[in-house]
Amino acid sequence: MTTAGFTPPRHVTSPITKTPSKGRALRAASSVGNASVAVGKAVCRVCGRLRYELAPAAATFGLTSLSWLHHAAGVSLLEHGVYGLATLAASGLTLAGLKFKSKAATHLGIGGAVMAVDTWIGAWNGPSMPSLITGGVVLIGSYAVYVPWLVKARHERIALQLKAAKTGAMPEGLGVNVTQAGVTGDTKEETALRRGLVALGIPAQDVSQIVFTDTGWHALVTLPAGKNTSAEAVIARQTQLEANMGIVGTLRLSVGAQANHLIVRVQTRDPLAETIPWPGPAITSCAEWLPLGMNPDGTVFGYDPLYNHVLVAGATDNGKSGVLNVILGNLAACKDAALLLVDMKPGAVELGSWSSCARALADTPDKAAALFDYVRREIKERGELMSQWRRETGVPVRKWDPTKHGRPALFIVIDELAELIRRAPELAKELESLKQIARFCAVQFIEATQSPSARVFGDSTDARQQYQVRIGLGVTESVATNLILGAGAHGEGWRLTDLDMPGKLMIASRDKDHQKPMERRGYYPSDADIAATVARYGGVSADGVLIEPSAPVDDPGPRGGGPGGGTPVPVPDAPAARPVLLRAVPTYPDGSRIPDNRLELWEALREAGAEGLTLQEAVAQGIAGHRTSVQGPVSQWVAQGWVDDSGKRGQAKTYVLTATAHIPVPATTTATEEDACPASL
Missing domain, CATH: 3.40.50.300 (P-loop containing nucleotide triphosphate hydrolases)
Incomplete structure (x- = not known):
């Protein structure tokens, strides 16, 4: 029984005061736990969002930490040798890339050499100033190379999405995430093509005109406008696209009517393995293909x-x-x-x-x-x-x-x-x-x-x-x-x-x-x-006997019929059908051809007949500028027995063609310009 003003002893704990004390402690602990979880989630979100930016730092910190652990466990002489060999191998790859101008090999070699040196120093010295300095240098160098590439890649991706939206890519043509192009087509071939292009970072705006043949299929792809998304850009990466598509057959790419039109051909059967019969003439004008x-x-x-x-x-x-x-x-x-x-x-x-x-x-x-x-x-x-x-x-x-x-x-x-x-x-x-x-x-x-x-x-x-x-x-x-x-x-x-x-x-x-x-x-x-x-x-008669092509075929239409095929226009200073002389190529008695620079002299000897021709007369006729220019050829003909030089006219020798050299002049044919072709051939 209590009375007014009674105060319980201090050593007695009232249940009324005990419960609030425990609740505060539990609430405080709960608050700390919730805060830790919240901080953890926030850190995870930040790391997830900045995973590309943090990648070099995480890689450098991870390698340095592992090297320190290795130092704590002890590094044997053999293990030091392994670190050294790794460094030399990476350096060799760098030199080979520089020698053969391989950008990928050079970058891979430099990166491997830097990582090998960093881990080697960390394993050798452990948590020390040399290891920290090396890790810092590696981190700064990696970001110096990595950041420009990351910025460029992101700008290209953003520009690609903006261009796709501006050129008519609607949400129903996109995937669940409207920033990624849709990867589902009407057929499995179209789906493979769309997925392959998305993996390249160049989504297709449209895939149309898919045609299936007995040798494969082909399609016309419309790509976003731009240099980095053009058909040529895809063709330059054909091998990667073929791997992304995972198709059976041979992939061939070409540019269509426009720069952003890509023609895709996939061959599943080789039509060249067998002889291809000729279907016969397919054109009637030489202006056709x-x-x-x-x-x-x-x-x-x-x-x-x-x-x-x-x-x-x-x-x-x-x-x-x-x-x-x-x-x-x-x-x-x-x-x-x-x-x-x-x-x-x-x-x-x-x-x-x-x-x-x-x-x-x-x-x-x-x-x-x-x-x-x-x-x-x-x-x-x-x-x-x-x-x-x-x-x-x-x-x-x-x-x-x-x-x-x-x-x-x-x-x-x-x-x-x-x-x-x-x-x-x-x-x-x-x-x-x-x-x-x-x-x-x-x-x-x-x-x-x-x-x-x-x-x-x-x-x-x-x-x-x-x-x-x-x-x-x-x-x-x-x-x-x-x-x-x-x-x-x-x-x-x-x-x-x-x-x-x-x-x-x-x-x-x-x-x-x-x-x-x-x-x-x-x-x-x-x-x-x-x-x-x-x-x-060809020239075939009614009974199937070939007609000898002894005369040229007349040209179709009027001779020289103007730019538009109208009224014939004659050759300047000549009638529209002047006679043309057809003759065989002149030859010596042994059948060899007479050179052009000796033909005029030979014809002059032929026309001179039995009276012959002197060297002075040949010069006077304009055949040569000096008698010595004629002396050489006629001396050769004398040695061949085609010309006789035993006669004289006054004090000058006469040159006469012998009987063996008198080759009859070929029969001439008078023809119009329509028949100027050497049909006698």
Whole structure:
């Protein structure tokens, strides 16, 4: 019982006062725990958010701490040797990277060497001033390199997201996080492609026109606009994209119609493993694109025949004739093209089959020289016509258009160029000259050889520069690749030595699809295909007997028919159809060709007949500037028995052609300019 004013003794603890004391302690402990958890979470959030910024510091601190632990446990002599070897290996990698200009190897070597030195010093000295100084230097150096790279990478990522948003990427086209491009497509192929691009940091805005074929599939990808997100940027990282996609097959990339359009082709089956039959002529005008064969993805490749000289070269039995026959078959079907053939093989076995489709076939050096002479005259006349049209209309005409100007495009096809140059080396410079001036007149050369060498091209790279289209088939040596496709081609990936089947080839031209090395395969025309094409487009009578091409085919349309194909315009200072003399190449009695600088003297002796010619008379006729210029040739002819110098006129010797040297003058043919081609070849 208590009374008023009673106070309990101090040693007695009241339950009323005990509970608040424990509660305060528990609340205090709880507050401290909650604060610790909050601080821990905050630290984790900060570390997570700054994980890239803290990475060098964490790596340096971790390595230094481990090295100190190693020091505490004791470091043996063998372990010191391991640290030293690691340092030397990293330094060696750095030197190798610098020597071979490998940026990745250099950076890896420097980083490895720095880490090895840091840990070695820490393991040797433990927590000491040298170890702390080394760790600080390593930390500062790592941040000096790392921070600029990190800033650049983040700026590029932010710019990429902004560009994607500005160019129409909507939330429904993105993933759960709208800052990351969507990675799901309508098909597994599209999904793999989208994921591969996202892994590159270049998300696709759109993947359209996915087409599946029997050899694989291809698609058109629209990328964000910008240099770092262009199609070229993706192509430069093709190997990484292929690894990211994880697909079965071969990936090929190319630029589309715009800089941010990427064409993706995936080949799952090789269509080049089997012979590809020629489907027959596919064009009717030489202004059209001429198909030659098939790409690895099953699409067709070809080239533009008009205004392009072509070189077809490769070792024997590798398909050169097949490519040449495909070109000939298509051009034979063109109404605005005319063929002139040169084949130095005995019997013209390669091009002889096409003779009825051609204006002329030359199978000897002399006939080839006559054909080239005709080509030069034709180029000159076409140039004069174009000049005349410019003067009369005031409009420059820079290229001959076979569809408008009345005369067809000329295609001079030469098989086995090496044999022609061997038998008539003087024609090498003539060929080079013609190719330099011929294209604007719609005169194109298509030359084939199985023996590419410097001599074939006139011992000069100038001649090879005239080929706008180069088709290389299989060869046995890398030097042949460089002769066909240009210096350094083999090292740049144009490896004709790797072509393992006849008909496989590589084509290089100004076409953007021909700028990079790619293995392709040309069509194979069988003998039956060639015969059927010749029968359809060659000179064939109703009963199937070939008509001899003894007369040239008339040019379609009016001769010299103006820039727009209208009223014919004559060659200046000449009638529209002046007579042209066709004759054989002049030769000596032994069959050798008479050089141009001696032809006038020989003809003067022939015209002099039995009366002969003196040296003074030759000078008076303007054949030479001095008698000594004539003395040399006639003395040689006397020694050969072709000229008799026993006669005299006054005090001067007379030179008379002997009976063996009186070669009849070839029969002349009068023809209009339409028939100026040497059909007698």
